[in-house]
Amino acid sequence: MCGGIAAYKAVEVCRGLVDAGAFVSPVMTRGATRFVGTVTFSALASEPVRITLWDEPEPIPHTRLGQSADLIVVVPATARLIGSYAAGISSDLLTATLLATRAPVLLCPAMHTEMWEHPAVVDNMARLRQRGVHVVEPVAGRLAGGDVGSGRLADPADIVAAAVAILSVPADLAGIEAPATPGPVAVPGDLAGVTALVTAGGTREPIDPVRYVGNRSSGKQGYAIAAELAARGARIILISTVELAVSRGIEIVRVETAAEMEAAVLARAGQAEVIVMAAAVADFRPKEIAPHKLKKGAGPPEVVLEPTPDILAGLGARRRPGQVLVGFAAETASGESAEGDLRSYAHQKLKTKGADLIVANDVAAPGVGFAHDTNAVLIVGADGYEAEIPLASKAEIATAVVDAIARTRHDRTRDMRPATNEEQP
Numbered sequence: 001m002c003g004g005i006a007a008y009k010a011v012e013v014c015r016g017l018v019d020a021g022a023f024v025s026p027v028m029t030r031g032a033t034r035f036v037g038t039v040t041f042s043a044l045a046s047e048p049v050r051i052t053l054w055d056e057p058e059p060i061p062h063t064r065l066g067q068s069a070d071l072i073v074v075v076p077a078t079a080r081l082i083g084s085y086a087a088g089i090s091s092d093l094l095t096a097t098l099l100a101t102r103a104p105v106l107l108c109p110a111m112h113t114e115m116w117e118h119p120a121v122v123d124n125m126a127r128l129r130q131r132g133v134h135v136v137e138p139v140a141g142r143l144a145g146g147d148v149g150s151g152r153l154a155d156p157a158d159i160v161a162a163a164v165a166i167l168s169v170p171a172d173l174a175g176i177e178a179p180a181t182p183g184p185v186a187v188p189g190d191l192a193g194v195t196a197l198v199t200a201g202g203t204r205e206p207i208d209p210v211r212y213v214g215n216r217s218s219g220k221q222g223y224a225i226a227a228e229l230a231a232r233g234a235r236i237i238l239i240s241t242v243e244l245a246v247s248r249g250i251e252i253v254r255v256e257t258a259a260e261m262e263a264a265v266l267a268r269a270g271q272a273e274v275i276v277m278a279a280a281v282a283d284f285r286p287k288e289i290a291p292h293k294l295k296k297g298a299g300p301p302e303v304v305l306e307p308t309p310d311i312l313a314g315l316g317a318r319r320r321p322g323q324v325l326v327g328f329a330a331e332t333a334s335g336e337s338a339e340g341d342l343r344s345y346a347h348q349k350l351k352t353k354g355a356d357l358i359v360a361n362d363v364a365a366p367g368v369g370f371a372h373d374t375n376a377v378l379i380v381g382a383d384g385y386e387a388e389i390p391l392a393s394k395a396e397i398a399t400a401v402v403d404a405i406a407r408t409r410h411d412r413t414r415d416m417r418p419a420t421n422e423e424q425p
């Protein structure tokens, strides 16, 4: 813990880690002790708080702590700590421990917006990320002194989840058999080192310089999936028609039309092990774009539409080996057989597009799909996988989609692994 106003939230993180089964050794900077008492952490962790290099009965506390840790979580990480750590300066027990460890490190920065956006802090963070330090990005919200902006410590529950994610060993690496029946893969952190390309938002197909043919997609589901993939360790390329808040480190490519979306996706698809086509790409676009604004006086124009390129099918046809391709199907199934309709649409789309997974939703149902913060989906896989997620937040839907992706990748890697002697007949 460092000395920032958010230090009080480290109490909840400490409790969450203990509840998750971690053995926690609390280390505080002198600054942190000005914000929260040591007794709270000692009691929660059942371990004395350590503050200094010099008072310990053990002679070299930082190396013992650094060498024995499976993970070091710094919450909150102050601008001072980030700068010292990036520069490799060991000036107290915390920075000495950070330099004396080979364990993964999870930084949870918190500070005023001006500090968070200061070029020195931005550079230091970039340097640390490059070295593989994990980061739970601060969020936008109320800050100390009543200010509002980015730099607020992430939710303690998200920090605990990120820590658990880093500590989780993928089942196949641990030599654990994959579950035989479909169930949550739930190995967050399982996508470390994977590049994922995600599309989000609805395309706009111009009629003239001011008007367009569009759809109601808000991009929220695509962004939630990008955030979930990033939280589980993936590098994200997000190709989007909309601008929503996004964590740093996610590469965003802005596009507007289906043609721009296609060019941006195809140019980057080769880099990606996972592609999630969550964008609502127009199926039709005006054949001709009027060079000048169409005048009202000229009467209603006749707009002739032509089909747009089928990006998902194009990706399905030229997929690189091992790539997991996920498509979305926004349908308006209705009536008593709505669920059956949705299922058959989804299966049809799996086949025609050559996708591994289709996430289908009935956008006519209340609270589902476009512009809502909630969604309800049916996920079907080419391997027979099926999961139905009733009305839930888009973040929860994103978790289910990424679980399905992780499962598909896991099964594929297992299938591609050479048989060992024992497995040979």
Ligand SMILES: Cc1cc2nc3c(=O)[nH]c(=O)nc-3n(C[C@H](O)[C@H](O)[C@H](O)COP(=O)(O)O)c2cc1C
Binding pocket: 001, 002, 003, 004, 005, 006, 029, 030, 031, 032, 077, 078, 079, 080, 081, 110, 111, 112, 115, 144
């Ligand atoms: C009331 C108060 C709140 C502070 N909040 C933060 C903060 O949220 N983030 C930050 O980086 N520094 C903050 N600071 C400044 C740090 O406390 C200061 O840079 C200190 O040297 C950090 O020391 P440490 O990193 O060793 O704990 C705050 C200072 C005060 C007085």
